[in-house]
Amino acid sequence: MGSAIKRKPSAALATPIDAPPFKKVLIANRGEIALRVILACKEMGIQTVAVYSEADRNALHVRFADEEVCIGPPPSSKSYLNIPQVIAAAEVTGAEAIHPGYGFLSENAHFVEVCQACGITFIGPSPEIIRKMGNKAQAKATMQEAGVPLMPGSDGLVETVEEALVVAEQIGYPVIVKASAGGGGRGMRIVNNPEELPDLYNNARSEAKGAFGDDSVYMEKYLLEPRHIEVQIMGDMFGNVVHLGERECSIQRRHQKLIEESPSAILAPALRQKICDTAVRAAKAVGYYNAGTIEFLLDKRGDFFFMEMNTRVQVEHPVTELVTGIDIVKEQLRIAAGQKLSFRQEDVIQKGHAIECRINAEDPFKFTPSPGRITALHFPGGPGIRVDTAMHQDAVIPPHYDSMVAKLIAYGANRTEAIARMRRALDTLVIEGIKTTAPLHRRIMDNPEFIAGTFSTKWMDTFLEELKRNPAGDPR
């Protein structure tokens, strides 16, 4: 008899150095981020509860937590997204707080409300903030009020050529006409001057009609070589908000980030200051607390525009941790427990350079998923290398969840050293049994444009074309 919810001998912890902010925290996630939170808890003397689906019975987050609760079958809708199961697991184990990680329930305002109703602390911002930032229109309106620049565009649909000409004049050429039902580039036209606008506007509408059965279109400013720049912010419940500098995440494919770095290779100090100050102002405007990220698009001329706010810890938080020396996850736990930020803005100094490569279980050049069993595994080490992963020898990557296998993070005194370390880390990384995107990252690390830092969010498309034309090189 007895319960399968096990408490392990390791639960008898050494005396913590500081008073821990919580006694016991449940981690409502899986994979590397669940492990990342467990590591932070271990350092702080907090007991941990892992929840898992039947597909993750042998996962490392389950193994390294003090207690474990199986919450459902493999599909995430029935396990990691199943609110009653997660809450019940917290109740039966007596966890005081839940860390949601990223994805799954991390930006679910309803889940936060359920936590509150059950007397469980949610490690993140309030449901009101999550809701506000999760709704695109409301987020934009809030940001506009706070004086954050938005992407100039039409106010709703543009119904005639005449109207389109007026709007384009207001926002400035080039502009992009987009189908409101759109996606995949269809019903989309880039317009450089008023002469070509009428034809292109009509083309976009008829293409939208054909593709989506809906010819309504709207207009936005078209950014030349935009870069994805985001700012890490942290706030406490006393109204203190600070930024931890920016991250450059322009190397992406279909809006999926592949490589992130901090600081950005191209931001001049004055512009960095301006973007970061804007982010802090935006966060203060909504009364933000805990960790969050404000994403901007930055154009060639140094104009930047609000894209969205993520109200959770980000996948790419390690690059910020390495250059600032601040443990974001531990700070999240302290803030959720009602403590003041443990540092001030003037204490945050970006030092050196960090790059993260997301190693996915995918074909490195075709991007087809490659789930399966890892038959051999070796992670690189040495100076300046950090690996955030939940993989192990003989681990099976289930087909039910995302394909990330590991985050390889290189730190150097400057960007050149960070790239050099990333290269040798990729060279000494061994993952056998599945295909991974490591060889693609290795190619990128050798690319002159990447090394020069001259890339935009569209760079990956041209790079992949180039790879197709010239598949030689070293696709390990």
Place this chain on the structure above:
Amino acid sequence: MSTPRKKSPAEKQAPAAARPASRPAKSASSPLGLEEIKALIALVGREPFQEFEFEAGDMRFRIRKDGPAPVMQAPVAAPMMMTAPAAPMMQALAAPIAAPATQPVEDPNIHFVTSPIVGTFYRASNPTATPYTSPGDYVKPGQTLCIIEAMKLMNEIESDVAGEVIKVLVENGTPVEYGERLFAVRIG
């Protein structure tokens, strides 16, 4: 079992909610004699209510109708109460069957009823009620076997097979996880 569990306010409310048919009776008079109790049992059997509770001084008992025949059980502080006549028999039945049940994995006739949810396992509708099922009972599909409390809600867990309950695999009041085995049932 070693997992600590938060005190849930619902635990105290639940019994009241779970037995709307109960009629607790309190009296300051002296304890009843055996004959009077017998008469009471007979009375409860005839009347349309399901449960009868009696408390006087340090004596307390409850009569509850469980199925067609009125059954009486002995709760706290009532050592003089008679035990249900079926109980010793059930224990006798359970004992020899318990041995094979420890290694039932290979037996295709043994079905395990598993928990569909995470929560706290209760064998009865309230702390003093008769368990929904005990070893030796024959159960039908859809018959309630236990309750699992999750998020202050009492979830009735039903049998998915017909057969004889041969073992209860979880202790009353302990946490269970998804897929955990609760009952071993010999199909038939």
